[in-house]
Amino acid sequence: MLFYPESFKVSTPTDREIEVERDFNAPRQLVFDAFTKPELVRRWLLGPDGWTMPVCEIDLRVGGAYRYVWRKESTGMDMGMGGVFREVVRPERLVATEKFDDAWYPGEAVDTTIFKEKGEITKVTVTVLYESKDARDTATRSGMERGMVAGYDRLEQILASFSTER
């Protein structure tokens, strides 16, 4: 069993974007399925422990909608988001809009997910493009307030992340 957590990268290609990249040790079609079939998505797209996904609907076609609702089990708090697919190229590329129910940042964001074959490995890149830098910064910052972030216990790690980013 080979995993590639070291390939995991989070970056900000432009001041309106955030990009996440990761290699997976599985064929592209399988990875694509895991990103687009509700019964699979709801098993892993959960963030830190303690959240479930009671709603996960995906109408995978151009103009089709998707809807996700996450629930924090300890408090029963729900957080919903959804959007519409703009491009669906199986099993290579997805473009969809993204908006949270109680959107705390202006406008819609656009997610582009790319699945690249690298031999036995599939490289996935998820890029979220916000309407403005402010929208991006607000969106990323507020995750903390919503508890979608695990606790911080390793200060060194946090400090190290600042020394490389700045």
Add this chain to the structure above:
Amino acid sequence: MVMDAPTNPLDATFAALADPTRRAILARLASGNATVNELAEPFDMTQPAISKHLKVLERAGLISRDRDAQRRPSRLEPRRLAEASAWLDQYRQFWEASFARLDAVLEELKPRKKSRERSSRR
């Protein structure tokens, strides 16, 4: 739910964290409160220089200092640091945790190879 004011309240925090000496001071404070004297020593800096850094850190909400105690030891305020790093780390953590689960899901979906070992999956 109360959200951040439109102006970025973390600007002072980011500015404070941009300096390597101040990051080192925070790392030192993570292992316990310390006075200006105690901080000046390992950093080979004068007390006024350390005091200046502490003032910046205090204004940024990253440390607090006991007003009453004679020696005014500095104490780390981890909450502000966590807020500041949450800016990008919320993505990092959300996806990191999710992708670790996805690894397991993919492993389960893969056509089984010949190996008879590793049958510990559900």
